[in-house]
Amino acid sequence: MESLSLEITDELNPANPTIEVFQAMKEPFKVSSNEAALMPPFITLTPDAAFRAAMEHYDQMDLERHIQDTLARYNITWLSILQRRRVKGGTLNPVVLDSIIVQTRSQNIEVWKEAATALRDFLKNRSRFSEILEVEIYNGVALEFSPQSFPLRNDPVVIDALTSVRLRVLEELKSAGGRGLKWSSLSFHERMKRNLPNNDENRKPTILVYCIPGSRYDYESLERRLHEVITTVSITLNVEILPGRMIMGGRVSIPEPRPLVPTMLSEPRNGSSIGIKDAPNRAGSLGFWAQAAIPGRADGPVKLMCTAFHVVTTVDNDIQELTLAEGVKLKGQESLPRASVELPAHADGVGRAQYLEKELARKHYPEMQRELDEIQRRLQDPKIGQVLIASGFRKNDRGRRMDWAFVETPKTYRKNEIPNPLLFGKFTWIPTEYQMIRKSSVSSIGVLNPGDWVCKNGCSTKATAGEVNRMDRVVNWEEHTGFISSEMEVLGLGHDFAAPGDSGSAVFNAAGELVGLMVGVEPYANSQSSGIVTPIQDILEDVEKREGIKIVLS
16 A cells, blocks of 8 residues: 655645644644644554564664653653554545654643654654654643544434535535535534543534545635534534545555455355456445346346445446446346456455465464365356346435446355344444344345444444434535435444445344445544445335336345
8 A cells, every 4th residue: 555644735825724734723732743643533553564673773762761851851741652553544545654652741732843843853864764654742631623423313403403504504515616625525423522421411413524635725714604604503513624535436455454254255145245357456245135027037036136336337448438327227238248246356355365375374274274275266266147237326316326236146146144243343232122133034125214223244344333324414426526415324333334345235224124235435534434325225216217127135
């Protein structure tokens, strides 16, 4: 992955900062030697080999002594000094920083910048550190801007107030877009500072405007205009303008490989890794199996698998424009080639095989050898089917983006299964109704309702749960200029709900019913990732209206 520096020259143009600098200006008690302090959320990793090697250039005690002496020279007391590698996502190439992080109890913030810069320059001039080194100084108790997101509560007063200003806020964003604002999406959450007790009083209804990372604009004037809009209602609303990007497609790599459940790569199941032959670096998730009676087919109900259209979109330049605009149809496109779908996605299978080979070179593990053999067998013949019908890139009558594809895949066809409650994270809340389900197989279709607890099993994050927000997220799809849609949003409850690579996952409710399809993710802009989910009813209605066929579960 390409490493990017956050060092920029915004002090030369304070009226037109990047969105990262604008956000960092809101937090006086966190200062970086780089221009913009890294704001949460981000992924924190242990230092990689290069970082450790650079640190080992020093005697550890000498290094700590020099850091402490420098801090003392600036009258900065310290609580801890950590070495970390951190990854900030939301960009096409995630920003990677090797960081010396100093936590202090001091509040003399006017000297922090100078101290952090002095420490960074000392380390870079006397060691093997690269340009991506930063030194950060922060006061964890005094932090002012470090909020976390929650779904909106079922409070009619709050929801009515947000609904009443929603259109005017959207009009402001569209107008600003004509003047250069690169906004990605608009959300409505409850926000709370991390150091406050989690209660209704501390959770504030907030309008969140996400802008493309690295983009520049006069965000202060935009913030003023939005505040003028929200003061027209009788209750107090807040506005935040943050960096963020809605991601549709393949997995974004990070410096340390994510462990994948072996069966997600070697066996067809809900959430397995899938891709297409012509795009080996793209990965998504197998959604659900279904069947349909196809006119003119005498072989009985056709066995199908559903995933997101963008996961299996062809890269054939001769037909890509047509399929993006019109999708893949039963009639009128009989002569066009259909994308071949593979399990696992090539990048996932090869990456896992390389990891297993490296581990087996150190020590022989029978389980790892069996897994490697199975993955290599699948990689020799990965094709599981061909795209039969697909939505294309368009909206339905409700203003939702259609992003579905049905793949004819008879040899993988099986019953759909809800995620096993034992596979969820340790602190995931699971409703009693879901825990009491006796049959893991899915036999019914339900409705995706605001406020519902839902779950999914995806290739990247496996079994996760979240809550459907009570207001849609407005998405300004970056891939298609001017294409704006209204989407149902699921927020993880204290954890990530989804990550790139989970696109195409089936979504289930507490009753074990199939209710939606995961089609997009905002991985790093909130305290935990949120997912965009298309209601299953919208998909089934769209297929029947477009193709004249009814889809039923296996």
